[in-house]
Amino acid sequence: MQIREYNLRLPRYRKRWQAFMEHNGIHEFGQAELAPIEKTYVWEEDGELAATGSIAGKVLKYVAVCEKFKDGGALFNQVVSHLVNEEASRGRFHLLVFTKPKYVKSFGYVGFKPLAQTDQGAFLESGTPGVSDYLANLPHFERGKTAAIVMNANPFTKGHRALVEKASAENDQVYLFVVQADRSVFTFAERFDLVKQGVSDLTNVVVVPGGDYMVSSATFPAYFLKSDQEIGAYQAELDATIFRDSIAKPLHITARYLGEEPTSKTTAAYNAALSAVLAPQVAVKIIPRHTEAGEIVSATTVRQAILAGDQDQLARLLPPTTLTFVKENFADLQARIQKKGSK
């Protein structure tokens, strides 16, 4: 058995690898899935592919072992072992896997713990800091009604503010999770800061990072695509299951507030999945979109207004804290939006 590195950007390797994956029942090769891959390794026996696995950040991807090999279990362990060591040499010790339910057991044998499982997919993690370390770093509330909001806030608008105000008024305390994946025009640090400033007067709201567990790019690459694209409904379902079982339950969260989504297909599908999965353990409250002078407030509109340089519109859509930041970094933001497209 020989280990080789494959460069998937070269068509002949890509073709060979993809044929092997399809033979083993994996058929998703979208750009969102492939682009983050850093390294792909294959195991060859007499010039034939026997197994493969890839790493993409802290995520192990496209792990497959051909059924023909009798000691498939040992080969599987060898593949995961190699990937884990590669990750360790890059200083990554907290790893995530998104896979089919039938492989949960195999990953379990090599130290991965399932965080959520649906009929179509499963999400596992291994190493430190894991979900228990993440939860330990959050404030805990023993009494009263606790609600949660998850937002990307790219950037924080008056619409976000209205949603938080409503949750704050209706509950004793509110967790405000800010999506941590850095794939948006505004960086995580900027978004987190603007959310914090924007709700600083609401004393029962705690702003916390979403970690790898909320709309993680590991489970949910489609969220970060353009909004006209269809998302895998099962990914949204998985994300909702993680929230219900690994986050809401230990933190005693009984309600999650969502903004109604009339324009973005991705978010609309995500909201639908959340409503289906979270109830009855967690009540889902969908709040109608906030409007300013008849205009729907959305972060997408804000980004378009920045690109167009429409100062009046920005003043209408943004709270003073975000507005100040946008004004100070106007040229830089325009350049970033131009580069990224509207997302």
Place this chain on the structure above:
Amino acid sequence: MEIKQTALAGTLESSDIQITLSQGSNGIQIELDSSVEALYGPQIKQVITTTLQAAGIDNTQVKAVDKGALDCVIKARTLAAAQRALGTVDEPNWEVL
């Protein structure tokens, strides 16, 4: 001695053990995954603990995924992980073994 960085040693192949050490403040805490845990769990933990103490580590979180490793392998992997975690790979402490 204090752990400077999280470190890993070993593989997940048969007869090996994978040891990950990360910072801890509450003594030596071991999380063990092993198919022979019911039989050898206490002994595996004992070997890891003794080796870590000999290497001068008193506070750490250990994650061990065992695939049926013998004691000598457990010792070697633990020591390798310890030296990587302490940043003393260039000055091996042979007496620990």
